[in-house]
Amino acid sequence: MSSHETSRPAATRRRVLFGGAALGAATLTPLSQALAGAPVPPGPKPDVPLLFQIGRKPTPPQDAMMETVSSRLPTPPAGGPRVRSLALDNIHTGERLNVTYMENGHYLPDALQAINHIMRDRRTDAVAPIDPALLDLLSDIRRRLEARSPLEIISAYRAPGTNARMRQAGRGVAKNSYHIRGMAADIAIPGYGLADLRRLALTMGRGGVGYYPRSGFVHVDVGPPRAWRG
Known part of the structure; x- marks a missing residue:
């Protein structure tokens, strides 16, 4: 698969490095400790209510208490890492990031834009903000597994029209999927079994976990904690 990479000038600390550059060293939790918790029993895949939609031009919801990720970056949880990185591989486009x-406990807008692009809807090229809480979840999964390989993105943001077409085609897609809101990703990590990846995501308890062994990925999202098998 060909690799499409984008470079940035090296004159800033806010580095967006494409290709095979290695992540900086970090304190890692052994997989055996990460899988210590009891797994959530699987159940039917829920169809959650649609809070808001994100398309090519996201429209803020009417409720003033809710704001889209694009309108204001959230404050990371207290006590978390001050520096976070991700290594991503979009298996459909060949792009790596x-x-x-x-940095210093603050999300970097230019880096988030690069992530939004690589996690875009591959069928329409629609780009939308990916929830930083999802990025933190993906970063922690990769860190706890001590993964050296990039995290493979099978699907991330999904435009409403794409989601509707997949649903009509009988792809087992939820009508109001968290993919539409940039809050979900279907992932795999080379060298790690899907069952281990699923167990880790379940023990973290930070959202939904769908297990799709026949399709070769695990779904994770930052909605309510729940579990199902596809």
């Missing part, structure tokens, strides 16, 4: 997206 190695990026530090948080």
Whole structure:
């Protein structure tokens, strides 16, 4: 698969590095400790209510208490890492991204834009904000597994029209999928079994976990904690 990479000038600390650059060293939790919790029993895939939609031009919801990710970056949880990185591989487009997206406890807008692009809807090229909480979840999964390989993105943001077409085709897609809101990703990590990846995501308890062994990925999202098998 060919690799499409984008470079940035090296004159800033906010580095967006494409290709095979290695992530900086970090304190890692052994997989045996990460899998210590009891897994959530699987159940039917829920159809969650649609809070808001994100398309090519996201429209803020009417409720003033809710704001889209694009309108204001959230404050990372207290006590978390001050520096966060991700290594991503979009298996459909061949693009790879190695990026530090948080420095000194602050999300970096230019790095988030690069992540939004690589996690876009591959069928329409629609780009929308990916929830930083999802990025933190993906970063922690990769860190706890001590993964050296990039995290493979099978699907991330999904435009409403794309989601509707997949649903009509009988792809087992939820009508109001968290993919539409940039809050979900279907992932795999080379060298790690899907069952281990699923167990880790379940023990973290930070959202939904769908297990799709026949399709070769695990779904993770930052909605309510729940579990199902596809």
